[in-house]
Amino acid sequence: MAEAASEGVRLYPDPESRALRERAARVYGVPLDHILAGNGSDELLALLLRATVDPGTRVAFPVPTYSLYETMVAAQGGECVCVPFPDDFSLPSGLARAEARVTFLCNPNSPSGTLVPLDQIEALARAVAGLLVVDEAYVDFADANALPLLSRFDNVMVIRTFSKSFSLAGLRVGLAFGPPPLLAGLRTVKDSYNLNRLSQVAGVAALEDLDTMHANVARIRATRAVLAAGLERLGFRVLPSQANFVLARRRGVDLGPLARALATRGILVRHFATPALFDALRITVGTDAEIATLLEALRDEQRAR
Ligand SMILES: Cc1ncc(COP(=O)(O)O)c(C=O)c1O
Numbered sequence: 365m366a367e368a369a370s371e372g373v374r375l376y377p378d379p380e381s382r383a384l385r386e387r388a389a390r391v392y393g394v395p396l397d398h399i400l401a402g403n404g405s406d407e408l409l410a411l412l413l414r415a416t417v418d419p420g421t422r423v424a425f426p427v428p429t430y431s432l433y434e435t436m437v438a439a440q441g442g443e444c445v446c447v448p449f450p451d452d453f454s455l456p457s458g459l460a461r462a463e464a465r466v467t468f469l470c471n472p473n474s475p476s477g478t479l480v481p482l483d484q485i486e487a488l489a490r491a492v493a494g495l496l497v498v499d500e501a502y503v504d505f506a507d508a509n510a511l512p513l514l515s516r517f518d519n520v521m522v523i524r525t526f527s528k529s530f531s532l533a534g535l536r537v538g539l540a541f542g543p544p545p546l547l548a549g550l551r552t553v554k555d556s557y558n559l560n561r562l563s564q565v566a567g568v569a570a571l572e573d574l575d576t577m578h579a580n581v582a583r584i585r586a587t588r589a590v591l592a593a594g595l596e597r598l599g600f601r602v603l604p605s606q607a608n609f610v611l612a613r614r615r616g617v618d619l620g621p622l623a624r625a626l627a628t629r630g631i632l633v634r635h636f637a638t639p640a641l642f643d644a645l646r647i648t649v650g651t652d653a654e655i656a657t658l659l660e661a662l663r664d665e666q667r668a669r
Pocket residue numbers: 403404405406407430470474499501524525526527533536537538
């Protein structure tokens with residue numbers, strides 16, 4: 365990026381992000397024409413909905429999940445079909461029957477961290493009426509991914525981001541993998557120069573240095589196990605996480621006060637004041653030292669209550 369931040373920035377970036385897509389094609393074993401680069405994966409989600417949703421179009425997803433789907437569908441005038449996850453966050457059977465033009469599956473899901481296995485995603489791809497979009501923002505922290513489905517289904521799209529495992533959220537780089545006719549539709553509604561020169565260069569550099577990302581992921585997975593075990597020892601129910609955060613629950617207990625008490629100690633965890641999640645905290649896997657501090661603070665809070 366330092367090299368690219370030269371007088372070259374006088375020039376417009378490549379509207380097709382070709383070098384980035386070529387590198388991604390090699391890394392992920394997906395043909396170049398099946399890849400579209402976006403200004404973060406949020407842009408790719410927005411392009412997809414802009415290209416596919418008319419007023420009243422049905423878009424289905426299991427909930428609770430990434431809250432932006434609902435916002436973006438509403439912005440296009442579409443109709444959200446929200447299918448509740450069961451208690452264990454396994455794939456809800458009603459999703460396939462939602463008669464939606466687009467079905468989202470965030471996998472691993474946020475905020476639960478849970479992963480739907482590949483054979484079930486495959487069955488879902490076969491069963492849905494329209495397009496299945498698998499949002500794999502957190503997939504580098506998981507044991508499986510849905511890219512193998514691309515060569516067998518013309519209604520599956522996989523969306524990735526460089527914001528999580530590659531630690532490049534500030535540069536806004538995302539990738540969509542899908543059938544070329546669908547990607548052509550997305551191109552018709554995208555800004556010509558959606559990715560700036562420096563972000564394209566950073567994306568290529570990140571894909572040339574997968575070792576750094578893998579080392580980061582390995583560290584986070586190891587700390588995730590320590591965090592989950594520590595929370596369970598403190599009496600929380602922790603869903604099996606395949607992401608870089610865990611969801612910890614105390615059935616029926618509003619954890620808002622606990623989140624606020626942690627905040628006064630300078631520890632920020634996510635509490636959602638909703639009927640489905642009021643008794644849960646989403647906790648990001650920090651460093652080992654941060655996790656030790658958190659577990660100690662939780663012990664203190666429990667003693668005080
Ligand atoms: C499930 C999910 N999808 C997509 C995104 C957006 O990522 P990006 O930074 O690539 O826009 C996020 C960010 O939090 C996310 O949690």
